[in-house]
Amino acid sequence: xxxxxxxxxxxxxxxxxxxxxxxxxxxxxxxxxxxxxxxxxxxxxxxxxxxxxxxxxxxxxxxxxxxxxxxxxxxxxxxxxxxxxxxxxxxxxxxxxxxxxxxxxxxxxxxxxxxxxxxxxxxxxxxxxxxxxxxxxxxxxxxxxxxxxxxxxxxxxxxxxxxxxxxxxxxxxxxxxxxxxxxxxxxxxxxxxxxxxxxxxxxxxxxxxxxxxxxxxxxxxxxxxxxxxxxxxxxxxxxxxxxxxxxx
Numbered sequence: 144x145x146x147x148x149x150x151x152x153x154x155x156x157x158x159x160x161x162x163x164x165x166x167x168x169x170x171x172x173x174x175x176x177x178x179x180x181x182x183x184x185x186x187x188x189x190x191x192x193x194x195x196x197x198x199x200x201x202x203x204x205x206x207x208x209x210x211x212x213x214x215x216x217x218x219x220x221x222x223x224x225x226x227x228x229x230x231x232x233x234x235x236x237x238x239x240x241x242x243x244x245x246x247x248x249x250x251x252x253x254x255x256x257x258x259x260x261x262x263x264x265x266x267x268x269x270x271x272x273x274x275x276x277x278x279x280x281x282x283x284x285x286x287x288x289x290x291x292x293x294x295x296x297x298x299x300x301x302x303x304x305x306x307x308x309x310x311x312x313x314x315x316x317x318x319x320x321x322x323x324x325x326x327x328x329x330x331x332x333x334x335x336x337x338x339x340x341x342x343x344x345x346x347x348x349x350x351x352x353x354x355x356x357x358x359x360x361x362x363x364x365x366x367x368x369x370x371x372x373x374x375x376x377x378x379x380x381x382x383x384x385x386x387x388x389x390x391x
Contacts (some may be wrong), residue, residue, distance in 0.1 A: 182216050189213025204248070211248035265320040265327065270381065278309055282318070282331070290316040292331055292353075300342035307342060310335045313350045327357045360384060 189212035196206045269282045271294065280294030296309040314332035321328050331354075334347040362383045368375040 186213045186216040189216060207248045265318065265324060272381070279306075280309065282316075282329075284318045288317050288319050290318045290329075290331060292316060292333065294333075298338065298342055305342055307338065307344075308336050311347060321356070325359050327359075328355075329357060330354045 189209045193206050193210035193213065196209060265288075266284050266286045269284065270280075271282055272279050277297035278294060279297075280292065283291045283293075292310070292312050294309040295306045297304050297306050310333040312332065313334045316331040317329070318331075319328045320326070330352060332350050332352050334350055336347060337345040339345055360383055362381060364379070364381045366377050367380045369378055
């Protein structure tokens with residue numbers, strides 16, 4: 144039998160009944176250390192940065208990368224399951240966090256690019272040109288989708304060129320934005336003006352419906368100079384990418 148002295152029994156009893164305090168973030172209480180601070184920093188950087196870039200009109204891929212960083216940070220730390228993620232793009236194959244980050248960024252960019260187009264209103268004045276026939280005019284679109292067309296044509300009359308009305312609107316016209324305003328559906332009834340050899344107006348043709356779906360296309364517009372020996376005049380230039388005007 145092992146009998147302890149009274150003072151040892153008192154100390155052991157006191158130590159046994161005393162609650163052990165945690166000595167590190169992982170002991171006893173909730174775990175919150177430098178890992179969590181770094182994750183929250185990158186998550187906030189991603190979300191706040193994406194909002195700032197979106198509001199300042201930055202390219203959608205930059206917004207998507209920041210947003211993907213925020214989402215991937217939270218998923219990686221608090222939801223788990225990101226370690227087994229894979230992303231394959233042609234010969235490129237990524238796994239884990241890199242796969243999740245790039246996959247989210249590309250996915251968000253695809254839908255964000257389409258959504259950004261919605262911010263561009265469909266109403267306003269559109270210029271319509273067909274260089275092959277010398278057509279030039281405008282289509283004015285209202286908020287309700289109604290439209291008015293004004294179109295002219297350059298015709299050679301004798302030794303001079305004149306701009307004469309090409310057509311006359313013949314009823315209510317409609318221009319409607321579809322598929323997130325990536326396309327416009329147009330329906331414009333017109334009658335073409337007929338002229339004789341002297342460019343005198345004869346009559347109007349039968350009603351023709353200008354109808355179709357137009358795809359949104361990148362374009363560059365601005366003024367250019369016509370430089371000659373006697374000076375440099377100003378003119379407008381519109382460069383539209385990927386359009387084959389007059390080719391069927």
